[in-house]
Amino acid sequence: MAGATLDAKGWHLSTEGIEQCVGDNARKDEKIIDVAKDTDFKEIGRKWLPEDVSKVSCEYVEGPGVLQIQKIRNVAAPKDNEESQGAPRLLKLTLTDGHLNCNGVETEKLDKFGVNVPPGTKVLLKGTVAVEHGILLLNNKNCHLIGGRVEKMAENWELKKMLSKQSKLRGVTEGGPPPFVPFGHKIQQVKPATQKDNFKSLATKKEEKKEEGEFEQQRQATIAEALQAKEEKTKTFGGGQKQ
DSSP states (O other), X not given: OHHHHHHHTTOOBOHHHHXXXXXXXXXXXXXXXXXXXXXXXXXXXXXXXXXXXXXXXOOEEESOEEEEEEEEEETTSOGGGTXXXXXXXXXXXXXXXXXXXXXXXXXXXXXXXXXXXXXTOEEXXXXXXXXXXXXXXXXXXTEEEEEOOOHHHHHHHHHHHHHHHHHHHHHHHTTOOOOOXXXXXXXXXXXXXXXXXXXXXXXHHHHHHHHHHHHHHHHHHHHHHHHHHHHHHTOOBTTTTBO
């Protein structure tokens, strides 16, 4: 009986999964669902997604059915900055019933969904969910966030996010690529030289040219003196017998 009533609510659990969720508690649907929310569907789930859910031949998925989020991506933003507001958000969800995986995209902004929702969170599909080219088309009428937290999955995901942020910061401090600047933010520009600075520069150049002119004059005078001294040395006296 418990399995039938759980199916009606969208919780397609295996017999072993139900026993695992019951534990020492009474066989009440609410207690079983509370435990199932925080348990990996790969341990307790029963296959209910169509075999061809990821193929072109699949046209729809009939709910109600609870699936588990494996991954969420904002495919409208760079992977390193999925929270960017530079373009309208477009979430892609990887979901599973514990046996088969499928992908879905939001056709409108899904309430309570975002890239910070950890894997292991449960989602309820209601009614008939259209499928196009192996992708579930999700909206606020056919897709609702239930919640739950699978500790092992969530902790691994949080650790990866933390390490990713640290590696980015380390890359910047060690001469890596500069941090991402969202569109619409002004980049600090180098202050142009003022008119006063230009005058100083011109004055410096004039002084340098003046010094070069004086040096050239001295050089020419020195060369002229040397040539004159040479000429005086080579003059001959007494019919060319003595210099």
